[in-house]
Amino acid sequence: LVSSLFKRAYKDSPDRENKDILIIDNIAQHIYWKRHMKLIEKLTEHFSDRQIIATTHSPIIIKNVTKEYLLDLEKYIK
16 A cells, blocks of 8 residues: 555656655654754755655645645545
8 A cells, every 4th residue: 555655656746757765754753843844944955856755744844835745645545
């Protein structure tokens, strides 16, 4: 199931030409909520040459990340 979801996330990604993928599970876990977006900014800055796939439950990240980079996995689960 997980590999299927990642394949779909990769296929639907606007950044498919990039071959390197950084996968982070529950990216905001144990991070103070005020630092969530700073973490995203730093990751995208330092890994700009890679596709980043991260899971999160953080409403702060979901609200502030560009919508074209979000993938709601619930729509793929039957």
